[in-house]
Amino acid sequence: MIGQFFRLTGRGLGDILIHPWAHLLTLVAVAMVSLLAGFVLLGLHNVNMQLMKSRGEVQFQIYWKTDTDPKIIESQWEAVGSMDHLVDIKGFTPQDALLELADTLGEAGDFGWLKETNPLPFSALASFAVPPSSQQEGWAAGILTKLKSMPGVEKVNYSPLQEDLAHGWKLISKAVIWPVIGFLGLVVAMVVGNTMRLSLLTRNDEIEILALVGAKPWFIRWPLITGGMALGLTGSMAGLGLLKLAQNTLADILNIPPLFIHINFMPMEYCIALVGGITLVAIVSSWVAVR
Amino acid sequence: MVELKHLSYNFGSHWALKDINLSVGKGEFLFLTGHSGAGKTTLLRLLYGALPVSRGRATVAGFDLHRLKRRYVPQLRRRVGVVFQDFKILPRRTVFDNVAMALEVRGMARSPLERRVRAIIRAMGLETKSYTQCERLSGGEQQRVAIARSMVSNPELILADEPTGNLDFGLTMHLMKIFKQFHTYGTSVIMATHSREVLEAVPEARVLHLENGRIHDLNKPDDTEDDIEEFE
Ligand SMILES: Nc1ncnc2c1ncn2[C@@H]1O[C@H](COP(=O)(O)OP(=O)(O)O)[C@@H](O)[C@H]1O
Ligand SMILES: [Mg+2]
Numbered sequence: 001m002i003g004q005f006f007r008l009t010g011r012g013l014g015d016i017l018i019h020p021w022a023h024l025l026t027l028v029a030v031a032m033v034s035l036l037a038g039f040v041l042l043g044l045h046n047v048n049m050q051l052m053k054s055r056g057e058v059q060f061q062i063y064w065k066t067d068t069d070p071k072i073i074e075s076q077w078e079a080v081g082s083m084d085h086l087v088d089i090k091g092f093t094p095q096d097a098l099l100e101l102a103d104t105l106g107e108a109g110d111f112g113w114l115k116e117t118n119p120l121p122f123s124a125l126a127s128f129a130v131p132p133s134s135q136q137e138g139w140a141a142g143i144l145t146k147l148k149s150m151p152g153v154e155k156v157n158y159s160p161l162q163e164d165l166a167h168g169w170k171l172i173s174k175a176v177i178w179p180v181i182g183f184l185g186l187v188v189a190m191v192v193g194n195t196m197r198l199s200l201l202t203r204n205d206e207i208e209i210l211a212l213v214g215a216k217p218w219f220i221r222w223p224l225i226t227g228g229m230a231l232g233l234t235g236s237m238a239g240l241g242l243l244k245l246a247q248n249t250l251a252d253i254l255n256i257p258p259l260f261i262h263i264n265f266m267p268m269e270y271c272i273a274l275v276g277g278i279t280l281v282a283i284v285s286s287w288v289a290v291r
Numbered sequence: 292m293v294e295l296k297h298l299s300y301n302f303g304s305h306w307a308l309k310d311i312n313l314s315v316g317k318g319e320f321l322f323l324t325g326h327s328g329a330g331k332t333t334l335l336r337l338l339y340g341a342l343p344v345s346r347g348r349a350t351v352a353g354f355d356l357h358r359l360k361r362r363y364v365p366q367l368r369r370r371v372g373v374v375f376q377d378f379k380i381l382p383r384r385t386v387f388d389n390v391a392m393a394l395e396v397r398g399m400a401r402s403p404l405e406r407r408v409r410a411i412i413r414a415m416g417l418e419t420k421s422y423t424q425c426e427r428l429s430g431g432e433q434q435r436v437a438i439a440r441s442m443v444s445n446p447e448l449i450l451a452d453e454p455t456g457n458l459d460f461g462l463t464m465h466l467m468k469i470f471k472q473f474h475t476y477g478t479s480v481i482m483a484t485h486s487r488e489v490l491e492a493v494p495e496a497r498v499l500h501l502e503n504g505r506i507h508d509l510n511k512p513d514d515t516e517d518d519i520e521e522f523e
Contacts, residue, residue, distance in 0.1 A: 018384070211368070213440065214368035
């Protein structure tokens with residue numbers, strides 16, 4: 001029984017060589033389909049990466065109460081300056097703020113008369129870049145609360161633009177990504193399935209003859225399934241290899257100002273899903289070939 | 292060996308076989324004759340389980356075909372050898388592999404399998420071609436491979452559907468000699484043919500004439516016109 005199992009497995013693999021051209025074409029077709037599917041996955045992955053990256057960038061404008069001791073404010077600037085993921089902090093004294101205000105208004109604004117009784121508060125602009133790995137639920141709100149709770153701080157504004165964009169992307173990925181992946185899966189399944197079915201047409205005679213001499217269904221199917229598995233596995237791995245090659249060549253094609261996008265390869269889970277999915281389709285279509 | 296009682300078979304509204312009653316004993320040689328379309332192939336296909344028996348009764352090698360479940364069809368086929376006009380061998384495989392196939396499906400151990408395959412290939416006069424791909428053989432040699440495959444498992448019954456239809460006179464006579472040889476060892480043979488030469492090669496055989504799906508006994512007066520309506 002075990003011996004026969006191995007013999008049939010060996011036959012399934014050896015039989016590929018009986019119709020080398022038909023099987024080579026099948027292999028090429030499977031590789032091309034997985035390459036195309038891989039391109040789509042790679043694209044999704046990189047778009048996702050870009051959005052996740054900008055999603056972590058957020059700016060807070062901090063205003064202190066006008067009567068706060070400048071010493072305390074300076075120490076708080078330092079405290080903010082040492083917070084996690086901070087990339088930049090700019091502090092504004094009331095004088096700085098006034099100068100800047102005058103600057104923006106140009107000739108029209110002469111605020112010299114305000115110098116003594118400057119109504120502007122101390123403020124600071126803190127920019128954070130939180131990497132995707134540290135973006136737990138409510139991370140931006142967490143920073144906001146922390147900043148607000150500092151003594152002397154009157155109010156904190158923050159630019160929620162990126163956060164909204166990322167939130168929107170999350171909604172889009174829920175509504176669009178899965179249908180796209182589902183559709184991609186369907187197309188891959190149909191193309192690979194039909195290709196496998198066509199290549200199994202060359203074996204119809206064999207299936208018929210085996211049945212005529214009294215072969216049980218599993219005896220007929222097992223070699224076809226192992227052969228299909230081998231084709232699906234090598235085909236999709238070859239496609240993945242080509243994809244890696246393409247990514248290596250094109251990695252820095254967008255890495256130019258102002259984009260600075262480095263195209264990354266897909267994570268392992270995507271690769272496994274691609275190879276596994278295509279191999280599964282190949283196995284299933286080999287199984288279905290024998291009614 | 293074969294018992295048929297009121298066996299009928301229809302393709303849609305067309306009755307290919309009507310009320311066949313037949314008994315073939317162990318070691319008998321039976322010819323099925325009749326024009327093209329008479330129902331010879333249909334009858335043989337019923338006997339090896341390629342078509343389901345739904346009208347009437349059929350017993351072959353102890354299997355009640357009317358009740359035979361699909362998963363037992365392989366068991367039936369291991370007891371019955373089949374040979375076709377178009378050989379049905381695998382052209383890309385060697386003579387040895389084609390013949391061995393019939394024993395491999397039973398899971399026979401390698402060394403007795405090789406012994407038996409070699410013996411039958413020798414009996415067919417093909418020993419020098421054992422490892423030749425079948426597509427390189429002549430028609431007569433290919434048909435001998437097919438016969439070897441059907442005989443190697445030592446079946447109780449051989450069903451042959453115009454096995455010499457594609458071969459010339461000399462090869463036909465050669466193959467008939469081989470069939471007769473197996474017959475004398477005790478194998479039952481049912482062979483469809485419409486060649487006079489084939490019939491004459493086995494003078495002791497029984498001949499059954501089919502006409503429009505009915506058995507037409509050449510010795511009896513024509514009494515087969517009774518209630519066709521029953522089947523339509
Ligand atoms: N698969 C089929 N579908 C429909 N009709 C068929 C089929 N096979 C055979 N027939 C019909 O059944 C009748 C008997 O055919 P067959 O058994 O092949 O005759 P024979 O072998 O004697 O030439 C013919 O009329 C033929 O047209
Ligand atoms: Mg016929």
